[in-house]
Amino acid sequence: ITQRKGNITSSIATVSGTEIQKTPTANISNALAGRIPGILATTTNGRPGSGAYLRIRGKVSLNEPGPLVVIDGIVRNDDYGNINPEEVESISVLKDAAASAAYGARAAGGVILITTKRGKTGRPVMTYNGFTGTESPPEYPRLMNAYEYAITRNKAALNAGYDPDNPAQAGRFYSKSQLEDFKSGKVGTDWWKENFSDKGSLSQHNISVSGGSEQVRCYAILGYTGQQGLWDAYNYKRFNLRSNVDAKVNATLNMGINLEARRSVTNAAGLDAYSIFEHTVQTPPTLPAYTRSGKYNDLLMPHPIADITESGSNMQRDEVFQGTLFFEQQLRFITDGLSLKGTAAVVRRQYFQKLWRTPYFLYSEDAQGNITGTRSIGIGDQATTSLFEESRQFTNNSYNIALNYARASGKHEFTGLALYEQLEQNSNYFNASRRQFPTDQKDDFYASGPDQQNIDGRSAIDDARRSFVGILNYAYNARYLLNATMRYDGSYKFPPGKRWGLFPSISAGWRLSEEPFLKKAGAISDLKLRASTGVTGNDNVGAFQYLDEYNFSQGQVPGSFPPFYAPVIDNQPTIVLNNGVYANPNITWEKLKTTNFGLDATLLKGKLAVTFDYFLRTTSDMLWDRTRSVPATFGRSLPKENYAEMKSNGWEFILQHVGNIHTLKYDVSVQGTFANNKITRIDDPANGAAWEKRLGRPLGFSAGYRALGLF
DSSP: OOOOGGGOOSOEEEEEHHHHTTSOOSSGGGGTTTTSTTEEEEOOOOOTTOOOEEEESSOOOSSOOOOEEEETTEEEOSOGGGSOGGGEEEEEEEOSHHHHGGGOTTOTTOEEEEEEOOOOSEEEEEEEEEEEEEEOOSOOOOOOOHHHHHHHHHHHHHHTTOOTTSTTTGGGSOOHHHHHHHHHTSSOOOHHHHHOOSOEEEEEEEEEEEEEOSSEEEEEEEEEEEEEOSSTTOEEEEEEEEEEEEEEOSSSEEEEEEEEEEEEEEEEESSOHHHHHHHHHHSOTTSOSBOTTSOBBOOSSOOHHHHHHTSEEEEEEEEEEEEEEEEEEEOTTTOTTEEEEEEEEEEEEEEEEEEEEOOEEEEEEOTTSOEEEEEEEOBTTBOSOEEEEEEEEEEEEEEEEEEEEEEEETTEEEEEEEEEEEEEEEEEEEEEEEEOOSOSSOOSGGGSOSSSEEEEEEEEEEEEEEEEEEEEEEEETTTEEEEEEEEEEEETTSOTTTSEEEEEEEEEEEEGGGSHHHHTOTTEEEEEEEEEEEEEEEOOSOTTTTSOOEEEEEOOOTTSSSOOOSOEETTEEOEEEEEOBOOOTTOOOEEEEEEEEEEEEEETTTTEEEEEEEEEEEEEEEEEOOTTTSOGGGOSBOOOEEEEEEEEEEEEEEEEEEEEETTEEEEEEEEEEEEEEEEEEOOOOTTOOGGGOOTTSOTTOOOOOOOOOOO
């Protein structure tokens, strides 16, 4: 259903694609923070191509659902952040139950709606858009230089009670001559400078075509994104292709097709970035990076530079194809304003990873440059070369059919929708690993040794659901507004009899600016009060917990890889059937009730706009296990149960001013968000310590000692 902005009674915020494109970023999720109130973004790493984890109005459940992402009407779970920013027309965020109830299941965390561009009538227009630039962190960590480190180590030795004048203890101290060499810069290594570039780079290039006639319109775009990290081995490349076609078949029938293809490749070192960073900041700056002959110096610990250049490679490739076919048939022969719309969509995703890990060598030399020692550094517990490959395939099919109605009669406006939706997703997974390669020059399985190999694979039903949706909107004299939504969802994760959930919502609005007593107020262009309440569902838990679960496990011969985790009889691995999750036949939906009060105002002939929202949320029947109160001696994995509860509240606002000074146009906005939560029911152990209890505390709180300082 399409509504005029003035008739919207729920909490919805929209940002245009033009605004998103002002932020140069490889991942579109990084461009949403700070542009939409209520969006809380967390960036957990700075790897090329990575994005932010988004929450809408904070946490809502122990089973963190995250926002539901819908692109051109199709639910997506294939990393939406990798969509090309240039193909985005607008992004809307649905924040309260009245707005997101239409999406029912999985909408407890809010909804992000992405609308892509479509063709415009007229002669085809080809456009190029691109940029190339550099990126750098706002701040680098300040590490000790060699002299500062040596002075501090000497102080530490003195504080520990060692005597520099005692020949037996003098080796614990740096000598005066060493300190002079460190101070002058003659000796020492700036490991950060050796390992990190000052700047990374980001480039994007797009070619698009838009145009067509009244009968057929098309928009197509081809885009490339490349991002280079602060380490040479780390980079990200992505190609995006999209084609949206709209056709007017006759006076009452419209059809269209959307096609999207995406391919991204991320390259990294064999050792993970966290370990490389850790080694960089922990390695003493008093040690030289290289021997006299230019080999990697044996530091008696992993070598930060060799971690990047010699530890192997990690390539991850992600390929996505999405196709949507849709139609809309006007049913004027029945009544004006009635139409039938149908959509069928497929999303196919294929992920592949190749992790090639190689140990590297460090050397010790004498003053003449002769090698006096060699040491091999492996990765983790791995002392030999290894290869790991993983392949995952996902296929998502969705279908919906909707009956729409829109009618105006005098001062009355009605719109309604009745929809049926079905979704299914299947996946296949396979991985293999081998060790003991005789050489690190060939990274293929056939070149490995005969032992220490592992193969795993499986297929699964990842999702299956059916839904019925009803929506009714009413407006009287463009002044009094009412919306009611009902969604009936069925999820395969729950048992028969508990599988379906009903999620209603209702919202109302009052446009005071249309009242006679305010209509002539010159300072008020638009003023609207909103209120809504409703329930959404969440089924973000493992499937089939209503059944007794059993797992197969096969032992490995002792000494093999991976280590054996099941019995080995007569030196042969044995397949064992283990108990899995204990069955809960009563498991069902957890529910999130949200109440929202809002105000929208446009003042001073459109120069000043204000939006304010206050919300209250209660998550009931929250699915969680009772591991805090049931002892581990129970002997089985505990299922999720509908017993926990949490409450949250908060507010958000945006204040925007637009204007001009002669020919200079400006747009200034200020926004803020506050969200607070606490757990109101949980299985705290009766005899547990007060500091470890969760009741009455925020979700995810951490406890620890208060530090008095450093001494």
